[in-house]
Amino acid sequence: MQRALLILGPTASGKTAYAIDAAIEQNGEVINMDSMQVYSDLEILTARPSAAEMGEVPHHLFGHVDGAVAYSTGAWLAEAEAAIAEIQARGRKPILVGGTGLYAHALTRGLVPTPPVPPEVRASTRRLVGADPRAAHARLMQVDPKAACKIEPKDAVRIARALEVFEATGRPLSEWHQDPQPPILAEGTWEGVALMPERDVLYARIEARFQRMMEEGGLNEAHALYQRRLEPDLPVMKAVGMPGLIDFFEEQCGYEEAISRSILDSRHYAKRQMTWIRNRAADWKMISV
Template structure:
C-alpha cells in the first residue's frame, strides 16, 4: 500500500529577483489548485505592474493570486501590515482546502510570517512629518541616528535614507531606540516554519546578472518608462516607498532631463543586480531551515513532496 505524502500548510518560495520564483509558484498552483500569495514589498503596489514584475493578467487568470497590487502607492505599507493581510488570506485559503504558495523576495516578510514579529510602535503623524522634513543628507541622518541608536545605525547602510528616517521616527516618538523595540520578544508566528516546505532558489551569479539585464530591457519594451512617468505625475511625497522601486530614481532623473534613457536603464539594471546580491546574502544568513536549491532541483522536490490537487 502506497502512502501519499502529507500536504504541508503552505509552500514558501523565496529567492533573488529574476531567479524564476513566479514560474515555479505558478506551475505548482496549477498542478495542485493552490493560491499564489505575494511576499514582495514592491509588488503589493498597484501603480507599477511592469516595473515591479508583477504577474501578468494572463498569469493571474491561470491560478488565484493574492496580495498583488492591492495597495495604493501613496500609502505606507509595513511588514506588520503585510503580516495582517497575509494571515487573513492564509486563513481563507486553508478554509477552502487550497494550498497556500507564498512567494517573494522580501526576507523580512518571510521572517515575520514564520518566526513572529516584534511589537512596533505607531508613529504619530506630526512626528513623521517633522522627521521627514529634516533637510539633511543621508550621511547626516546616519550620524544623527548613530548618536541616539548606535546599534541600529551600525546595521543600516549610510545611504538608506528611508530606514534611517524610520529609526529616527521611532526614537522621536517613544524615546526608545529602534533596536530596543526589535529586541522585544516576537509574537507567535502566523505560520510556523516546520509546518511548511521552504525553498530558496539558488542561482548562478553570472546567469542571474544576465537575466536581470534581459528582463529590464523587456520591461522597457512593455512600457516601464511610461508607467514611471504616470506615477511621478501623481506628485507623491518623496518619501513614499514606491518611489524607491528599482529603476524609479533613474527614470525620474531621465524624465527631468538630467540623464539619458540609456543611462537610466543601466542605472536601473545595476541597482537591481546589487539588490539581488543583498537578497541572496540575507536569506542565507537570516533564515534557517530553508532548502537552497537550483530551480530544477526545487521542481523535483515539490513534485515529490506535494501531491496534485
C-alpha cells in the same frame, strides 16, 4: 491543514513560474510576498504576474494597494494571515512567493511591533538624514547604539527609521525589537524554498528583463506614476527602476543613462536579496535555477 509553501529568491530568478507550477501540481493558491507587487500603479516595472501567467490559479494580494499608501509589513501580515486561513479552509495549499525577506521573516519568526510615527516627525527626521547621513548615524549612535551598530552609515532609510522611532517615542528601536509578536506560521506548518541562480546568469536575466519591460510599456507606466506627484519617500516611488527613470523625466540624465542605472540598481538589489537569504534563510531548501 495543508502546510504552506514559501518561495523566496532574488529578482528575475523565476519565482512566478515556479509558484504557479507548484500551485497547479499541489492544489494551491498563490499569495504575494513582495512589497512592491502589492501596488496597483506598477504592474510591469515590478514584474507582477500577468493574467495570462496566472491562468486559472487564484492569486491574492497582488496590485491591490494604491501608490499613495505607505503599505507596511504589519498590514501585509494581517492580510496574508487571512488569505492563508481562507485557502486552508478550502482544503488547498497556500503558496507564498516573493523577494521580500522581511515578509517571510515576520510570517515565520514574528513581527517586531513598532509605534506609528507622526508625519511631521518623519518629515523632519528624513530631512536631517538626507542632509547628512553620517551625522545622523552619529546621532543614532548616541541615542540607540545597539541599532546604530547594525546599520551602515550610508543606509539612510534604516537610519531614518531608527531615529524617527526614538524621536516619536523616546524609546530606542532596539528596545522595541526585544518584544516580537509570535509568528503566524509556527514551526512545522510551512516549508521554505529559495531559488538561487548563478550570479552571472541572474545579472544577464535582469538586464534582458528590464529592457523588455521598457519595450512592453514600463516607461509609460513609470511616467504615469511620476505624474501623480506623490511624496518622494513613499515606498512605491523607490521601487527598483523608479529613481533612475524619475531623473530621466526631470531631464537630469538621458534615457540610456537612466536604463543603465536602473539595471545596476536591480543588480544591487538582487545581491542584497541573495545575501539576506544566505544569512537569514540558510535552513531553507536551496534550488539552483
